[in-house]
Amino acid sequence: MAEDKFTAIIVGAGPAGSTAAYLLAEQGIDVLLIERGETPGCKNMFGGRMYSYALHRIIPEFWEEAPLERQISREVITMLDGEKSTSISCQDENWAKPPYHSFTLLRAEFDAWLAAKAEDAGAILACGIRVDDVIMEDNRIIGIRAGDDEILADVVIAADGANSIITEKAGLRSKLSPADLATGVKEVIELPAKTIEERFNLQPDTGAAHLYAGTCTQGMSGGGFLYTNKSSISLGLVIKAAELQKNQYMLVDLIEDFKNQPSIAPLISGGEVVEYSAHLVPEAGISMAPRLFSDGILVTGDAAGFCINLGYLVRGMDLAIASGEAAAMSVVEAVKKNDFSAASLGIYTDLLVKNGVWSVMEAYRRAPQMLDTERLYTSYPTLLNNLLADMFTIDGSPPINLIDKLRQEVKNSKTSFINLAGDAWKGGRSL
Amino acid sequence: MKKMNMQQLLACDKFEVDDEEHHIVLNKEVCRSCQAKPCIYACPAGLYTLKDGEINFDDAGCLECGTCRLICPQEGALSWHYPRGNFGVVYRYG
Numbered sequence: 297m298a299e300d301k302f303t304a305i306i307v308g309a310g311p312a313g314s315t316a317a318y319l320l321a322e323q324g325i326d327v328l329l330i331e332r333g334e335t336p337g338c339k340n341m342f343g344g345r346m347y348s349y350a351l352h353r354i355i356p357e358f359w360e361e362a363p364l365e366r367q368i369s370r371e372v373i374t375m376l377d378g379e380k381s382t383s384i385s386c387q388d389e390n391w392a393k394p395p396y397h398s399f400t401l402l403r404a405e406f407d408a409w410l411a412a413k414a415e416d417a418g419a420i421l422a423c424g425i426r427v428d429d430v431i432m433e434d435n436r437i438i439g440i441r442a443g444d445d446e447i448l449a450d451v452v453i454a455a456d457g458a459n460s461i462i463t464e465k466a467g468l469r470s471k472l473s474p475a476d477l478a479t480g481v482k483e484v485i486e487l488p489a490k491t492i493e494e495r496f497n498l499q500p501d502t503g504a505a506h507l508y509a510g511t512c513t514q515g516m517s518g519g520g521f522l523y524t525n526k527s528s529i530s531l532g533l534v535i536k537a538a539e540l541q542k543n544q545y546m547l548v549d550l551i552e553d554f555k556n557q558p559s560i561a562p563l564i565s566g567g568e569v570v571e572y573s574a575h576l577v578p579e580a581g582i583s584m585a586p587r588l589f590s591d592g593i594l595v596t597g598d599a600a601g602f603c604i605n606l607g608y609l610v611r612g613m614d615l616a617i618a619s620g621e622a623a624a625m626s627v628v629e630a631v632k633k634n635d636f637s638a639a640s641l642g643i644y645t646d647l648l649v650k651n652g653v654w655s656v657m658e659a660y661r662r663a664p665q666m667l668d669t670e671r672l673y674t675s676y677p678t679l680l681n682n683l684l685a686d687m688f689t690i691d692g693s694p695p696i697n698l699i700d701k702l703r704q705e706v707k708n709s710k711t712s713f714i715n716l717a718g719d720a721w722k723g724g725r726s727l
Numbered sequence: 728m729k730k731m732n733m734q735q736l737l738a739c740d741k742f743e744v745d746d747e748e749h750h751i752v753l754n755k756e757v758c759r760s761c762q763a764k765p766c767i768y769a770c771p772a773g774l775y776t777l778k779d780g781e782i783n784f785d786d787a788g789c790l791e792c793g794t795c796r797l798i799c800p801q802e803g804a805l806s807w808h809y810p811r812g813n814f815g816v817v818y819r820y821g
């Protein structure tokens with residue numbers, strides 16, 4: 297290694313970048329991991345839960361050492377409509393046994409831990425450095441520029457997240473479209489662990505994941521989330537950016553109203569807000585993916601659009617880790633051949649197919665269009681809540697049978713059976 | 728829980744303020760020709776405000792989410808960068 301040249305430079309110490317750095321360092325490859333925050337994680341936020349399988353493959357039984365909050369054993373989805381709400385709750389104790397299905401976590405601690413693992417394995421971690429540009433020579437990427445500094449490498453891995461400047465600078469995609477991403481806002485609300493366990497009916501280590509659709513987004517495409525940490529609640533909203541373009545509500549009012557929904561307020565009552573954060577979420581799936589590789593560069597994690605938001609399920613951490621793994625393995629192969637051209641790095645797509653990332657993205661190819669259906673955020677929550685609330689309301693008037701009630705509710709909500717059937721069919725195929 | 732306002736929420740966060748360099752700079756000339764001004768509602772930190780019909784902006788309190796960069800419809804209105812290394816928001820939870 298020349299003084300100022302690395303085999304690999306990784307931009308961004310999120311889960312994608314740190315995983316790639318860890319695996320490369322483990323293979324004895326010299327790698328520089330650059331992060332703009334003063335510590336890895338201090339610029340990052342997410343909803344709250346990571347599915348375990350991907351990291352378990354790389355660091356077996358990572359839960360023995362990683363800073364985690366609670367293992368999720370209950371999933372709840374709720375349709376909100378003002379004063380009314382309808383929930384489905386699913387509990388599986390197997391989720392709370394090794395190999396734990398998923399964990400809530402907080403990024404400041406978790407990302408710092410994962411980056412430290414990479415450092416321990418031999419990667420050089422440089423924090424507090426913002427990468428401004430890539431260096432190109434004869435159409436190939438040969439390094440990065442940060443302020444006045446230039447650092448060279450055989451290959452650069454862009455792991456700089458949803459709002460990836462590096463992918464743009466490298467010419468791998470044009471400007472992002474507001475139709476392809478959402479903005480997430482979140483509050484961390486501190487409560488004693490015991491209070492959380494009582495309110496959510498949890499064991500000392502188990503946790504709950506709640507996802508919400510309906511009035512919390514004022515009809516905009518998006519939803520709410522609530523995750524239980526050890527002694528705090530992560531609560532927030534994710535709303536499609538294109539909707540925010542025509543929005544007439546301040547996000548701060550939406551999240552504050554969300555907190556005061558009758559089905560949520562008692563869960564967080566008495567808690568203290570200790571942080572407010574915001575971040576973009578890639579939502580368009582495969583259709584927004586940039587070119588994933590070119591001469592001297594690979595794109596991974598959110599920067600590549602490897603994130604799935606289905607409303608009842610959000611996955612980005614596992615896909616970031618798995619795509620970071622594929623990127624690292626591609627570089628290992630390129631090092632063997634001493635060839636960092638696009639042709640050589642193209643093995644990346646094969647490895648993404650092999651380790652499952654690509655099939656996840658393919659499987660949900662149609663989901664973004666499906667989730668654009670406005671009815672999901674307006675008429676359907678109202679319809680469902682009215683139907684069920686009526687069913688449970690006894691006021692002495694003559695009962696109407698369920699089918700008639702459904703007919704009536706569909707008529708009242710500005711939708712039709714044809715829409716309903718069409719959306720159900722689309723939903724079944726795309727989710 | 729009592730409704731919190733933007734100032735109260737941002738006061739929960741830690742920021743390393745950069746006194747020398749702004750990371751987001753507006754070209755107010757371009758903003759003047761922007762009809763919808765979606766940044767006012769879309770910025771989760773509420774940093775874009777309207778004052779006498781003109782957009783007022785200060786990047787102190789920016790959460791670095793990139794939403795304004797994404798949704799601004801006017802070419803050349805925003806010179807958008809992340810803050811210099813070490814500066815800006817510091818999430819202690821995330």
Ligand SMILES: Cc1cc2nc3c(=O)[nH]c(=O)nc-3n(C[C@H](O)[C@H](O)[C@H](O)COP(=O)(O)OP(=O)(O)OC[C@H]3O[C@@H](n4cnc5c(N)ncnc54)[C@H](O)[C@@H]3O)c2cc1C
Nearest residue numbers: 308310311312332342343344345427457480597598612613
């Ligand atoms: C509101 C919200 C809720 C979510 N909920 C979930 C969830 O519950 N479960 C789940 O699995 N996923 C969730 N996600 C998605 C998940 O957070 C991402 O998919 C994941 O963080 C992507 O990892 P990454 O490493 O690709 O990018 P990031 O985690 O964004 O990391 C990128 C890193 O690069 C650094 N960086 C960026 N630019 C530069 C630069 N120019 N120079 C140097 N460093 C730079 C950043 O500081 C950061 O550390 C959610 C996301 C959001 C926003």
Ligand code: SF4
Nearest residue numbers: 758761766799801804
């Ligand atoms: S959306 Fe862009 S152009 Fe319009 S007012 Fe805001 S910053 Fe200016």
Ligand code: SF4
Nearest residue numbers: 770789790792793795
């Ligand atoms: S980056 Fe996000 S928080 Fe900062 S000004 Fe733009 S929209 Fe507001």
